[in-house]
Amino acid sequence: GENVEQHPSTLSVQEGDSAVIKCTYSDSASNYFPWYKQELGKGPQLIIDIRSNVGEKKDQRIAVTLNKTAKHFSLHITETQPEDSAVYFCAASFSSNDYKLSFGAGTTVTVRA
């Protein structure tokens, strides 16, 4: 099956600085990599996703990069704002079953004003 490792587990950044979260996966045939943001007391919300035929994707202040050779993908948040404070999860699909996602353990991001 798929195994996803996520680093760091906690991240504190100054408002306006950038934040980077990295994930590695084990299944070289995985082809779908979503990122979720979870606020306290809420369910995870998709913020961006990338597929294996694309190396980078951007959406305003958020970008995701994928390195298939190294089997890792990263989330980049630029110009961080207090509302970016949340827990972020990466995930990767199982090549053997497109309905299954394996999630990382999460990164708690705190943006200091």
Add this chain to the structure above:
Amino acid sequence: NAGVTQTPKFQVLKTGQSMTLQCAQDMNHNSMYWYRQDPGMGLRLIYYSASEGTTDKGEVPNGYNVSRLNKREFSLRLESAAPSQTSVYFCASSTQANQPQHFGDGTRLSIL
């Protein structure tokens, strides 16, 4: 614009009691999922339903059963609750495989 609705939001059970968690989505999605979230472990898939009429096991199915009642509703049942099942349970839905999953706000379940 309700999206995915889960009931109840909170529940406390005693060991051995049974409980059904309800989930409904109004996005006309084909696929639905049940996850549990434990501290430091991310989300783990319990069961999923690829389409109405089908259900399949995820990573951690032991101690749970599911029913895909119709296209909108997917319930999770604990027949004999155990303290190890204390967790936050999330339901999600998607149009099909490898598409964005939309999550509800969870059911916080404590088993004493």
